[in-house]
Amino acid sequence: LIVGDYFKVNQGFLQYSKHATELITWIRSKTYVLALIRNAQLEARQPVVTIIRAVLTRWTSHYLAFRRLLDIHSTLNYLVTKDQMLPESQLVTGDTKAKAKAQTMVRLIQNSDFWKALARYVLQIKNHLEPLAIAANITQSAFCRLDQVLLTFGALFHHFDGLHNPVDKTVRIAVLRSLETRWHKSDQEVFIAAVLLNPFIHSPFSPQLPYFNRAGLLTLLTRLYNRFFGSEDVAVNIFRNLNDYYNSQGVFSGVKQLQAVLIDSAIKQVC
Secondary structure (H helix, E strand, O other): OHHHHHHHHOHHHHHHHHHHHHHHHHHHHOHHHHHHHHHHHHHOOOOOOOOOOOOOOOOHHHHHHHHHHHHOHHHHHHHHHHHHOOOOOOOOOOOHHHHHHHHHHHHHHHOHHHHHHHHHHHHHHHHHHHHHHHHHHHHOOOOOOHHHHHHHHHHHHHHHHOOOOHHHHHHHHHHHHHHHHHHHHOOHHHHHHHHHOOOOOOOOOOOOOHHHOHHHHHHHHHHHHHHHHOOOOOHHHHHHHHHHHHHOOHHHOOHHHHHHHHHHHHHHHHO
């Protein structure tokens, strides 16, 4: 939903993505052109790469497809220049309609403004879509936790709130508004409680706010317990457990030691 709101306002992306998509579609429909691209890459001793077509339902594929198109820009320019020196074109072939389409694509390949704009927007959408892609991978995983959802929302808000370039203004406003709308419609208390009860996270919420001081937390957790289990006479036990949790005592006395072991183990696995 947030990505949909992003695409609605990024008109520059839509404009140049249309031309890029047309070029990608044309190249992929011409087996002979694909063969010419491959041969040119081999002659130049470059890695052989092919054209990627964006999948409509996988929005990150647009970035990958346009990035690949930029990667073979020099190869396409070389083929067009070489083709113009031939007595008979190898790129402009077929019937009248096919030739007209090919000529349009050749002009697009020669259009330096198109490539500059595409490169600019690829960098821009990377800055916009990459954090959204990471967020999607986190929240769509089979083992995503409630605290991870809220922290991911916070990370997205922090990222887009920090986009102060004038060209990002429309996108910034739209994504922040979209995030606020989704958060407003969510069951906020459950997500907040999940973050507060994660011992690996130093609470990002200010204890100076009444909602997040010890009394506020007691009210929050008691209300949630009543919702989930239907028991009302639990405030005393929750208060006792809450104090033990934050003071690392009682049943929570070994939590810090366990944290240290788990953190050390995680570091050794990735280093």
